[in-house]
Amino acid sequence: MIETQTELWHIQEVAEKVGLTARAIRYYEQLGLLTPAARSEGDYRLFNQADIDRLRTIKALRDDAGFSLADIGELLRDEADRAVRRSALYDSTDPHERRQLIAEELTRVEAQIELLRGKIARLATMVGETEARRARMLVRLATIDADVKDSP
Amino acid sequence: MIETQTELWHIQEVAEKVGLTARAIRYYEQLGLLTPAARSEGDYRLFNQADIDRLRTIKALRDDAGFSLADIGELLRDEADRAVRRSALYDSTDPHERRQLIAEELTRVEAQIELLRGKIARLATMVGETEARRARMLVRLATIDADVKDSP
């Protein structure tokens, strides 16, 4: 039996690690975005590495992809369901049913990829436009410099 | 003298064109993100093509890049200042001063490009991670299929 290194952290430490506030983390838990690995004797929340990874994912989806917490909940709920089901059903279920569950999540994952790709494409367009502006400004600078040279 | 085609639209029409609500457009004006080209006799807001382009830019910065309206205000204020200054100072000012103004805005435009590029990079990372997940799921599907074939 493999003893996985199960290091646990308190909420403040986790908050500093991932760049969130303790309040935000509690709020995310309240929304069902995550469930800390354990509680201490005195009911302190205890987080493991998986929790931290999940919080980082949430933060990235929010800050970079701009999803609402509700959207993120939907995006991650699939994963959560799957994890629960896998531990309960792994190798104990009809392969056809398992295949079906995986295939369904595959569809959602592919939709997520398309969402992100779409966002990247629109941002790329904006970069292109902004670069065009930049180019025009460089031309104007060069024009001024040339004029100054002609009549100082 | 060139008569530029100055077609003007009412707020509701503009809202439909750019995919915003009239309420949102008024709010953006209140925040100083834009100033409609004119007002009618009865104080109706009148928008020209430049206003519409600007609203599209605002919408893109909000929906795609995820900037706050305050951020967008900062990003666009430079441009607004420049437009005002240009009409007042174009060809009537010391080239060194004009050069200075353009150079300053160039710096800001380049910063914007870097912001957008950073966002794209982080999104690309997320796409990569999500694609890795997808690949693992495909493997699991293939494994199940192979098992089923072995012992049907």
Place this chain on the structure above:
DNA sequence: CGCGACATTGCCGCGTACGTCAAGGTATGG
């Protein structure tokens, strides 16, 4: 000139994503 559609400002309301106390309980070094 009259009527319905659309506009104006002003103001209150609301959902989201937390911040910020308050009133307690807990962990831990000295």
Place this chain on the structure above:
DNA sequence: CCATACCTTGACGTACGCGGCAATGTCGCG
């Protein structure tokens, strides 16, 4: 054993980005 720092659950407060009235005025077609 105690001080102090950190934790808990409420509960209320707040900034942002509008939505949705109300009261009133305007536009434009017949």
